[in-house]
Amino acid sequence: MVQLTIERLGHQGDGIAEGPVFVPQTLPGEVIEGTVVDGRIAKPRILTPSDNRVKAPCRHYNVCGGCSLQHASDDFVAHWKRDVVATALKHHDISVEISAIHTSPARSRRRAVFHGKRTKNGATLGLFGRASDILYDIPDCKLMSPNIMDRFETLRALVVLGATRRGQMTLTVTDVAGGLDVSVENGKELDLEFRSQLASFVPNSGFIRLVWHGEVIAQNGSPYQLFGSAKVVPPAGAFLQATSHGEAVLVDAMRRAVGPAKSVVDLFAGCGTFTLPLAEQARVHAVEDVDAMMEALGAGWREARGLKVVTTETRDLFRRPLLKDELAKFEAVVMDPPRAGAAAQTAELARSDTRVIGFVSCNPVTFARDARVLIDAGFVLDWLEVVDQFRWSAHVEIAARFARM
Template sequence: MNELIVRIAARGDGVTDSGRHVAFGVPGDALLEDGALAPGPHHQEPPCRHFHECGGCQLQHADDEAYRGYLVSRVETALAQHELAAEIREPHLSPPRSRRRATLRALKEGKGAVIGFNAAKSHQIVDMRECHILRPELFTLIAPLRALLATLLPARRTAEVHMTLVDQGADLLLKGVDPDGLDAIEALNEFAGANAIARLAIDRGLGPETMFEPDAATVTLSGTAVAFPSGGFLQATEDGERALVDSVAQVCAGARTADLFSGLGTFALAVGARYAAEASRDAAAALKRAAPTMALEHRDLYRRPLDTKELSSFDAVILDPPRAGAEEQIAALAASRVSRIAYVSCNPATFSRDARILVDGGYKLDWVKPVGQFRWSTHVELAAAFSR
């Protein structure tokens, strides 16, 4: 008997109503008796030649409706594991070719080099010849980078390429590259000048070392130019950032706000936060220079979360923690009198764990908005509102 695919599992497999997992299945597809997959109305032709091989995308075979459904399902499932439910708002999808940051891997192979994402569940590098997620300004650098790294990397040596679009152009950080001698350093500078690179830095294992930077690299956040540290964090797409900022702004409108895990100030600058805390010294210093009147603290919120007395100065708190969530800070918030919380997360599982603590502490989870910045991947981000 044929079985219908009814949902997409967390890692991208289709799942039938009997619980069978089927690679590359989407809702509406049919699993036939002979094991073949019959495409349904939401199964599309993957646009990229590297799909099925490259680990950068897992869901190019799902149309937008199926992909939105996947984002919603991931959030609902994570919440249900902690006996929670909430209004799930319409997901935001970043369009193709909109990613402004990525980490690629490179390998010296023969007289040349390969560069791209790792293959799925493998350390093998898929040599990128096209890409439907990167911004064109970044993808155009792949061929010149391939030629450059072929001259700089020893045989069978790997490197990482961190690419970010900043106000001045592409910011590149090369990890595992050790230019040896004047010719290698000149090659780096010639590459940077010929390709209008905003900044080129290398990391030999002791941190970024800037080799080329005609003008100071900045990112503009809510109209404010902020110095961008080499290898710094930026939301993956501009439109995804706007979706998250808009959601946070709805929660914090008119409130005395603290931004915890503030980074460079993506949310603090948007809502005019009174206070921000950030563990990265470089990010905290950049935000302080950009917003000198904002009370800002270089503070590790895992080791030293704000306590209830410190939180009592604020009506609203913004949280945007790493994938591990913010369990220590959440426990203090659950015991506080803060009336509104805007929580931005890149991990529905740890978000739901933290949400359970807040709800047990008297908060209501008002709504969650999924955001698909990492187009066609299984990576899900979200913004959520809590109130008491």
Template sequence: MTTVELTIDHLGVRGDGIAQNDQGPIYIPFTLKGEHVSANVSNSRGDVLQILDASPSRVTPICKHFGECGGCATQHMNAETYSDWKLSIVKDALQKADIDTPIEMISDCQVGERRRVTLTANKTNKGTELGYHKAASNHLIAIEECPVASRRIVDHLSHINDVARILTLHSKPAHLTITSLDNGLDIAVSAETRIGESEIQAVIKKVVAGRVIKRLAFNDQTLVETEALTTSFGDITVYPPSGSFLQASKRAELLMVDIVSKHLKSSKKVADLFSGCGTFTFPLAKKSQVHAVEMSGAALNTIDNAFRIQQGLKQITTERRDLARRPLMRDELKHFQGVVFDPPRAGAETQAKQLARSVVKKIAAVSCNPITLARDLTILTGGGFKIKSITAIDQFLFSAHVEVVALLERK
């Protein structure tokens, strides 16, 4: 490791400042363009020792764990620099794919709105620690606060840690996916260990006494559920299964739903691909018949059950299918005028190839990965679609992730 002075040339897609030296680019976290810094450098990575000349864009981070905890990368940027950097992530990915459609950036998500987080619990000589890993490290940073997370999650970190303490019997860590739903917390724990009946009874007692955790599952087995947890898509109430996927921010979800619904409102039949529990399914079913396709049987059961008890919706049908391996084919797609897809980070390449060959008129492509989205958009435009608009939504505050909604229609 060598101590050097460097000037930051620009920001990378992960939020690191990037400087140049004789050996090539050096990536230095928590720095800003134009700053002159002293850093310890090893290979292509550096750790700041001192900011010798600070950027006027630098601000005081809002969390005391920032710089150690790997959950956030960019709390040191002012609002303008932060928004420009987020937009650049999407722009760079699309430009590399020769997509030059203007991008609207929406950055109005606020602190305290992240309703889904994954924390790690480790058993140590001092007890159980609960927190996030340091960036690019296995070292756990125990947290006492998390300004980006839902207030309900933060206010009950101590209680969540008490639950984790019962479930972390061995040296191997446990991972807690914590979701704040309308009426309480849902916690899904995954671990490489087993627990016995005494631990199950102890954790049930702890959950019941605390009242805020309404459901707790361990390695896909529900240990306790004191109340049916609910969320809403539009004005439709659903009962999501344990650990189910939801958009990170309710505000961002509503923005995405509004964009997608307006685009597909004239489509008599819509295919909702990678539908999850119905984020887009139910709002779209106000005006269109919707066929929801998803690999998770539990998620589809959630859609079916909610549809049966709701009024004022068009027909909703469901199909369990792994769209990465078995996409809806061109002949199957001929029944739909509109399609929305919201795949995992790997994107929807296989499905996009079938859509490109189809007679579908309108598509809403939703993605949390601009790189795979750019690939999928290239496939679709190569099949005769025209990109109508691209909107970037910052629902992953202070991180290098950004949600994107692209609207397409046949030329």
């Protein structure tokens, strides 16, 4: 048993004491006590609490791995996330005022990936514990939307019906207009009898669509998302901004970034989160490496009214980034790469005559790396905002605008 003082938080939200020793659910300045195992104190006793410590709002917090910062005040988390971004930028000698931080409210996550397994008395449905492969039930989660949690027991019943005796089902659940869009992996194999059981289960479930191992089993209406004025039906389990609030903030940021541009290319476009709202004022070319996403985006555009021309292209931007002559066709660029960033595409943007870039990132480290390349090529980082869609987690997103002077 040792006593330690927490010096800072790491990128995963754990407290770090001298050693380093990693201590979950602690805050800088706190004096704690516990047993160190493999450089970690799993269950610390707080001897001297921080003034920023609060009571976690969720009863599942001590065991569930879905959140890591419920013990910290909202003001502390906001300042810490600002510092995470500022530190990443500082490593590349970039200094910019962080003009705003936007935090999504509790109970607003509209997409969840749950795991489920059968038990002797029914099923466990929830998330894995912190740094653990133990699955915990979370029927009173304070993070997910009410529409998801209101149907939690129905999802559990689906696990009872569809999980194998030894495996763990994965359920990707998305809150859509009128119900839930549910996609299942690692469940029972589909035979005639089981298909019939699933088909009977869906009508009273509140599910708009049930997809099993990639195959649509039943659909009651259209599981669409509204991107601007366009209704888009994404492929089952497709990427979606975590909250409607966060999406609205990011869309507003990208509108401000491109300004009056009449032609925009949207790189890593997904199903059209930015493409379709921007098409209200500009011609937009959307690029993504998944055919099904481009097809969903195109279908949504064709059924919408009042939008400018939207074109789509399926292309792997890591291997085949848009080149200088291709980028020259557009007045502005919007880019929202995955966590790995966009090194290859950023290099081409640096070589191009592009004047304006709206940049969304879910990784401050790769954003700072790519930002350095753009700045060295003559771009100015006009403004940067922090978006916290993943409340109570260590995850942080960025919206920024680059322009050539």
